[in-house]
Amino acid sequence: MAYKIVTSQCTACGACEFECPNGAISMKGDTYVINAAKCTECEGQFDQPQCVAVCPVPKTCIKA
Amino acid sequence: MQPIAISGILPSASVADIRQTLESGGCSTTDRCGASAGPDDLPAAVWERIKDHPCYSEEAHHYFARMHVAVAPACNIQCNYCNRKYDCANESRPGVVSERLTPDQAVRKVVAVANEIPQLSVLGVAGPGDSLYDARKTFATFDLVAKAIPDIKFCVSTNGLALPDYVDELAQHNIDHVTITINMIDPTVGEQIYPWIYFRNRRWTGLDAAKILHERQMEGLEAVVAKGILVKINSVMIPGINDHHLMDVNAAVRARGAFLHNVMPLISDAAHGTAFGLSGQRGPTPQELKGLQDQLGGGANLMKHCRQCRADAVGLLGEDRGQEFTLDQLPDEVVYDPARRSAYRDVVEAERDDRRAAARAADQALATARDTLLIAITTKGGGRINQHFGHATEFQVYEVDRSGVRFVGHRRADNYCLGGHGDDDRLESVIAALEGIDAILTAKIGDCPRDRLEQAGLVVLEDWATDYIEPAAAAAYQRLREAPPLRRSA
Ligand code: SF4
Ligand code: SF4
Numbered sequence: 001m002a003y004k005i006v007t008s009q010c011t012a013c014g015a016c017e018f019e020c021p022n023g024a025i026s027m028k029g030d031t032y033v034i035n036a037a038k039c040t041e042c043e044g045q046f047d048q049p050q051c052v053a054v055c056p057v058p059k060t061c062i063k064a
Numbered sequence: 065m066q067p068i069a070i071s072g073i074l075p076s077a078s079v080a081d082i083r084q085t086l087e088s089g090g091c092s093t094t095d096r097c098g099a100s101a102g103p104d105d106l107p108a109a110v111w112e113r114i115k116d117h118p119c120y121s122e123e124a125h126h127y128f129a130r131m132h133v134a135v136a137p138a139c140n141i142q143c144n145y146c147n148r149k150y151d152c153a154n155e156s157r158p159g160v161v162s163e164r165l166t167p168d169q170a171v172r173k174v175v176a177v178a179n180e181i182p183q184l185s186v187l188g189v190a191g192p193g194d195s196l197y198d199a200r201k202t203f204a205t206f207d208l209v210a211k212a213i214p215d216i217k218f219c220v221s222t223n224g225l226a227l228p229d230y231v232d233e234l235a236q237h238n239i240d241h242v243t244i245t246i247n248m249i250d251p252t253v254g255e256q257i258y259p260w261i262y263f264r265n266r267r268w269t270g271l272d273a274a275k276i277l278h279e280r281q282m283e284g285l286e287a288v289v290a291k292g293i294l295v296k297i298n299s300v301m302i303p304g305i306n307d308h309h310l311m312d313v314n315a316a317v318r319a320r321g322a323f324l325h326n327v328m329p330l331i332s333d334a335a336h337g338t339a340f341g342l343s344g345q346r347g348p349t350p351q352e353l354k355g356l357q358d359q360l361g362g363g364a365n366l367m368k369h370c371r372q373c374r375a376d377a378v379g380l381l382g383e384d385r386g387q388e389f390t391l392d393q394l395p396d397e398v399v400y401d402p403a404r405r406s407a408y409r410d411v412v413e414a415e416r417d418d419r420r421a422a423a424r425a426a427d428q429a430l431a432t433a434r435d436t437l438l439i440a441i442t443t444k445g446g447g448r449i450n451q452h453f454g455h456a457t458e459f460q461v462y463e464v465d466r467s468g469v470r471f472v473g474h475r476r477a478d479n480y481c482l483g484g485h486g487d488d489d490r491l492e493s494v495i496a497a498l499e500g501i502d503a504i505l506t507a508k509i510g511d512c513p514r515d516r517l518e519q520a521g522l523v524v525l526e527d528w529a530t531d532y533i534e535p536a537a538a539a540a541y542q543r544l545r546e547a548p549p550l551r552r553s554a
Binding site: 052056 | 192
C-alpha cells in the first residue's frame, strides 16, 4: 500500500515533500517521487494522505 | 530595449556622468504597481522607510530596482486565478515561469545583480508559491544575502494563511515590509475565489476554507502591524465577484493598520489554464480599475504603479532584466562590490530633491486650471520624459488639474499576450490601451505612429524631451488649454 506521483503532471513545487510525515518523497530528476517502501498512506497519522491534500494538481498524487 | 546605460555608472564616473545617465534614462516601467507620491503625502517615519523601495514609493520606482528570487515554490492555497504550472498570479505576471533557485543559488544571483545594477535596493520572495508556507527556504535566503550585502532590504509576499506563525521570525530577520494578498473579508466572496486551502494537515474547501483564510489573514495583519512591520495589501479586482466588495476590504485593512492598498486587475486568459481563464471570467478594463481606485480615495495610500512583475524579475519596475542573470550565466563565485551602489545613491538623493522642487513649482502653476487632463508619458526612469515612443513598453499616466500633477497609473504598451503580431496590430493595441488619454508626451516619435495617434484623437508632443515629468505635464496642460494645437491631417 502506497501512493505514487504522476510525474508528467507534477509541477515540482515540493509541497508534498514538505508535508510527508515519513520522508517518503524526494526530488528525482525534474520531479518528485514517492518511495513506496516508506509510504504508509499516512495511516494512523492523518485523516487525509498529506501529499494528496496539499498537491495543487488534481489526480497527481494517487494510489499506486 | 536598452533600459539603462549601466556602464555609465562606474565607481570612477563623476556625478555629472551619472546625472547625464539619469537624464537619458534609468527606469522603464511597464504596468501596474503603485504607491504614494512622495514625502509630502506620508508620515515622515513611513516615508523614511519606504523611500528607496520601488514597489512602495511611486517616487522611488523611478530610481531604484528590485529583484525577486523564486526560492519557495510550494503553496498552501489554491486560487482560481492561478495555474500552478506558472508563477503566482497575485504578485506575479500570469502565464510565466520563473527560474527556481535554492537559497545558495539565489545569493549568487543577488550578488551578481547588485554588482551590475547599482539601483538594486530590495530583494523579495514572492512566488511561485507562498513565501511563508515552506518558510525555511525564504529565511535561509535572507540570512545568506544579508551576510553578503548588508544594506539590502527584504520583503515577502504571502497569502496570509501561514503568517500568524511567522510574525516573530519576520521581525528577527529585519523584514520591514510584508505584502498580504487579501481579496475578501467575507467568506461567501472568498468561496468564489479559493477552491481550497491546506491548513493543519488537511484540505479545506468551500466556506470553511474561506473562513479560515480570512481569520488567519486578519490575525496575521494585526500581529505584523503590532511588530512595527509595514504591511501592504494586494487585492486582485475580479469583476462581478469582489469589485464592489474591495471597498469593504480597503476599510478593514486600513482599520488594522495596513499602510498601502494595491488593487491589481485580474489578468484572465483561457491560455493560462486558470479556473477563471477557463470559465470566461473577465478582468476589469483600465477604466473600471481606475474607477475603483478613485473610489478608494486615490492619494497617498493607494498604490498605482504596481507592475505585477514576474517572480524572478530583476531591475527597475517595468523592466525585467532577469534573462541576463539566469543561473547558467552566473560565475561560480561572485564577490560583492559596494562602490557602484553607494555612488548611485548619492546622486539619486540630489536628483530627487531637484525633481521634487520642480514638481512643486508645476503644481503651483496649475492653481487656476479649470478641468482635468489625462497625460501619458514615456520614460526610462529618473522621473524624466526620456524614452522614444517606439521603445515604450508602457505609458505612465498623470492626471493634471488645479491640484497639480499626479501619477495615476500606467497602461501597458507591449501587450505580451500578442507577441508575434505585426507592428500595425501592436499600434492598434497601444491606441486601445490609451483610451481616455488626452495627450502623449514622449522624447521622440516617428511620423507614421504620430499620424495614427492623432487620427485617434490624441495630442502628441515632443517638446519636453528629457525634462522632468511634472513640469512638462503642467506646461502641456497650459499649451492645450490656451491654444489647442491643430490636428495634423494624415
Ligand atoms: S501518502 Fe502520506 S506517507 Fe505516503 S507519500 Fe503521501 S504524504 Fe507520504
Ligand atoms: S505537491 Fe504535487 S505538484 Fe507539488 S511536487 Fe508534489 S506531486 Fe509535484
